[in-house]
Amino acid sequence: MTHLTLYTTLGCHLCERLEALLASLHEGQYRLEKVEISEDEALMQRFGVRIPVLVDDAGAELDLGFEPQRLANWLAERGRLDEAAWRRLQPGEGESGRGGHDTAGAPARSGGRRYLS
Template sequence: MIRLTLYTTLGCHLCEALEAWLGRLAGVEVQLIRVEISEDEALMTRYGTRIPVLADAAGEELDRGFEPERLAAWLAARGWLDEAAWRAARGGEAQRPEPRGAEVRGGRRYLSPAGKA
C-alpha cells in the first residue's frame, strides 16, 4: 500500500477527476490523505492556483494529475501504474471514470459513507 496526499478544497471538480483516474490507474492499493487547503493560509498561498496537487511520501508533487497522461507518467515513474488499465483507457475508454464508492443520482455525485464503498 502507498500513502499519497491530495491537496484539495471542497467542491473541486478537478480533484474529483484526479481521484477517479487514480482509482482506475493505480496498480497498488492507495491510502489517500486529503488536505483541505482553505483552512490554512500558507497552504492557500502554495496550492491555491495549483490544485489538485498529489504528493508521494517523498514529497514529490504532481500538478494537473486530473490529466490522465500526466498521472499515468507519474505513477509509472514510481512503479505504481496498472499498465493494463492505462492501455484500456488509451484504447477509447478514456472518458472520466466514476470514483469508487460514488453514485450518481439526478446528475449529482454522491459518495458512499466511509467503509461502504
C-alpha cells in the same frame, strides 16, 4: 501500500477527476489523505492556484494530475501504474474515451456540469 496526499478544496471538480483516475490507474493499494487547503492561509498561498496537487511519501508533487497522461507518467515513475488499466483508457481500446465519457469513465462535463450522453 503507497501513501499519497491530495491538496484539495471543497467542490473541486478537477480534484474529483484526479481521484477517479487514481482509483483506475494506481496498481496496488494506496492510502489517500486529503488536505483541505481553504482552512490554512499558508496552504492557500502554496497550492491555491495549483490544486489538485498530489504528493507521494517522498514529497514529490504532481500538478495537473487530472490529465491522464501526466498521472500515468507520474505513477509509472514510481512503479505504480496499472498498465492494463492505462491501455483500456486509451482511445480505440475497448469503449473508453468514446460515447461522451471522459477518460476517467465518468459522464462528460459541459461548463462544469455533468451530463449523460
